[in-house]
Structure formats: structure tokens, C-alpha cells
Amino acid sequence: MKALRIAGLAAALAxxxxxxxxxxxxNLILNWTPTADHSPFYYAKSQGWYEKAGxxxxxxxxxxxxxxxxxxxxxxxxxxxxxxxxxxxxxxxGADVVALMSIYANTxxxxxxxxxxxxxxxxxxxxxxxxxxxxxxxxxxxxxFAKAAGIAPDSVSFVxxxxxxxxxxxxxxxVDIISDFYNEHxxxxxxxxxxxxxxxxxxxxxxxxxxxxxxNGAYLQKNPKLVEDFVKISQKAYAACVxxxxxxxxxxxxxxxxxxxxxxxxxxxxIKFLMTDEFTxxxxxxxxxxxxMKKDYELVQTYLGMEKPFDVNTAFSVKMLDTSIxxxxxxxxx
Numbered sequence: 001m002k003a004l005r006i007a008g009l010a011a012a013l014a015x016x017x018x019x020x021x022x023x024x025x026x027n028l029i030l031n032w033t034p035t036a037d038h039s040p041f042y043y044a045k046s047q048g049w050y051e052k053a054g055x056x057x058x059x060x061x062x063x064x065x066x067x068x069x070x071x072x073x074x075x076x077x078x079x080x081x082x083x084x085x086x087x088x089x090x091x092x093x094g095a096d097v098v099a100l101m102s103i104y105a106n107t108x109x110x111x112x113x114x115x116x117x118x119x120x121x122x123x124x125x126x127x128x129x130x131x132x133x134x135x136x137x138x139x140x141x142x143x144x145f146a147k148a149a150g151i152a153p154d155s156v157s158f159v160x161x162x163x164x165x166x167x168x169x170x171x172x173x174x175v176d177i178i179s180d181f182y183n184e185h186x187x188x189x190x191x192x193x194x195x196x197x198x199x200x201x202x203x204x205x206x207x208x209x210x211x212x213x214x215x216n217g218a219y220l221q222k223n224p225k226l227v228e229d230f231v232k233i234s235q236k237a238y239a240a241c242v243x244x245x246x247x248x249x250x251x252x253x254x255x256x257x258x259x260x261x262x263x264x265x266x267x268x269x270x271i272k273f274l275m276t277d278e279f280t281x282x283x284x285x286x287x288x289x290x291x292x293m294k295k296d297y298e299l300v301q302t303y304l305g306m307e308k309p310f311d312v313n314t315a316f317s318v319k320m321l322d323t324s325i326x327x328x329x330x331x332x333x334x
Contacts, residue, residue, distance in 0.1 A: 040237035064135020083137035101286035104210025131161035131175030138179035144303035
């Protein structure tokens with residue numbers, strides 16, 4: 001009997017192990033280089049939340065919302081982060097993209113300049129140079145801003161400036177104006193003080209949804225459960241970072257070099273403001289409102305034109321969101 005038990009044990013040890021189900025390789029392409037607004041993805045990854053759901057996540061540095069929209073729309077990356085109006089432009093050109101969660105419920109698009117350069121507002125933009133990367137959302141949407149501001153779209157010239165070189169370009173007078181997200185506001189206030197001028201697009205009546213989580217439409221149809229898990233995990237991570245950003249920034253700084261912790265903390269305070277509206281606080285964190293989407297579609301159609309018109313309701317879905325998770329407005333500084 002003992003010999004049989006030993007033989008059975010030996011046979012069990014010799015038997016091939018049944019492999020665990022392989023995790024799905026998933027890529028997320030950012031809109032730009034990693035900063036505080038991306039920290040929840042790094043935090044959720046560091047906590048193993050995606051892995052637990054069978055998702056092996058790779059986070060890819062981006063080169064603009066135009067680029068990330070096209071990458072996701074062509075199937076080159078299942079998920080991405082993109083300015084939502086820019087994603088609508090891409091969709092009209094055939095990109096298969098669907099927005100699943102707003103990160104910036106308010107537009108972060110802002111233009112900055114130095115008053116000493118003779119610029120005091122958008123009316124002074126003509127005959128000046130604007131510095132930003134070629135794939136930048138504000139460059140894609142520039143015609144909308146120009147018309148809303150009452151200036152000719154071709155009255156300015158654009159200069160290619162990398163995301164991390166904008167302040168230096170403005171300081172050296174290589175350019176007269178730069179575009180940037182509002183979450184970077186404090187860094188420019190510290191650098192330029194009272195000489196700094198700025199206008200957020202919302203100030204001239206343009207408030208399209210900003211950075212949002214997008215997915216490839218075909219991938220969504222093929223992998224609905226995985227996509228839902230990804231959205232809910234990401235939503236949970238953003239809520240956790242609103243409550244306590246310290247571990248989220250640690251996860252970001254552990255993976256992204258060259259970032260200043262204090263600057264990222266200041267950014268996060270601005271980001272929480274951009275995340276907050278009547279829908280994210282009452283419906284769900286990340287909620288995308290159908291009526292606002294119609295207005296965003298009309299904005300793109302009016303100012304940029306649609307190469308191929310489409311039903312805006314096919315461009316977003318809130319079905320994946322966990323409605324029990326809401327934006328906590330009490331955490332936002334006025």
C-alpha cells in the first residue's frame with residue numbers, strides 16, 4: 001500500500017502542470033509623455049489590479065492626441081488617451097474609435113504668452129508664432145479657436161516645439177505663444193509671474209470634452225468583458241487617486257523619469273478641477289453626457305468639417321462605467 005502511495009505521488013509530480021490562462025497583452029497609448037493625469041493607470045498597474053483581471057498592461061508614451069486617435073482607430077493599440085474632439089476628427093476620417101470615459105470633463109486646452117511680447121489676448125495672436133508639437137490637439141482644433149476668437153485661422157504660424165520644451169521656447173522668444181494643458185498652469189506661473197498671460201478655451205465659449213479613454217471599436221465588440229474590466233479598474237484608480245494622490249504619484253515617478261514630484265502634485269490639484277462637472281459628480285466619475293457630445297460634434301462639424309459624417313452616439317459609450325463611483329467634489333480646491 002505504501003509503495004502504491006509513493007508511486008501515485010511520483011506520477012502526480014511527473015504529470016505536466018495545467019497552465020494558467022495567459023493574461024491578455026493590452027497596450028494603452030498615452031496622448032503625451034506621462035504626467036500626473038496618467039498616474040492612476042500606473043497606480044492600478046502597480047497594485048496588480050489589471051493583472052488580477054487577466055490584463056497584462058503596457059503603457060506607451062504618446063506623441064499627441066491626433067497620433068493616439070489614429071493608432072487606436074487603426075487597431076494599432078486597443079486603448080488610448082486622446083482629446084475627445086480630436087478623436088471625433090479622426091473618426092470622421094475613418095478611425096474606429098469609441099470614447100469610454102472622460103478624464104477631463106472640462107477642456108484643459110489653454111494658450112499662454114508673455115505680456116511683454118505685446119500679446120494681451122487672442123485678438124493679438126495674428127502675426128505671432130505659436131509653439132506646440134505637430135500632433136497637439138490645440139493645433140488640430142485651432143480653426144475652431146480662431147473663429148470663436150474672431151481672428152483668421154491663417155493669421156498665425158505654428159512652430160514645432162516638443163512637450164517638454166514649451167516653456168524654454170517661450171522664454172527664449174523662439175515663439176510668442178504656446179499651447180498647453182491647464183494642469184501645467186502652476187509651472188508657468190512660477191516661471192513667469194505677473195508677465196504671464198493665458199486664456200483657457202472655456203473662457204471664449206469652447207468647452208469640448210478633453211482627455212478621454214478611447215478604445216478601438218472592433219476590439220470592443222470582440223472583447224466586451226475585458227474592455228469593461230479595463231474601464232472599471234481605471235475608473236476605480238482615478239477615484240482612489242482623488243482620495244489620496246501620494247501612492248499614485250509614487251507609482252508614476254517609479255516608472256517615468258525626469259518628473260518633479262512637487263510639480264506633479266500641483267498638477268493633480270488642477271486635474272481634479274478639470275475632472276469635475278455636474279455629471280461626473282452625480283452620474284459616475286468619467287461620465288460622458290450625450291447632449292454635450294452632440295455639441296462637441298457640432299463644434300467639429302462647424303469649424304473643421306467632417307470628412308464622413310457619422311452618428312455621434314456611435315462615438316461614445318458609458319455602459320462600461322461603474323455608477324457607484326463618482327467624482328468627489330469635496331476634494332477639489334476652489
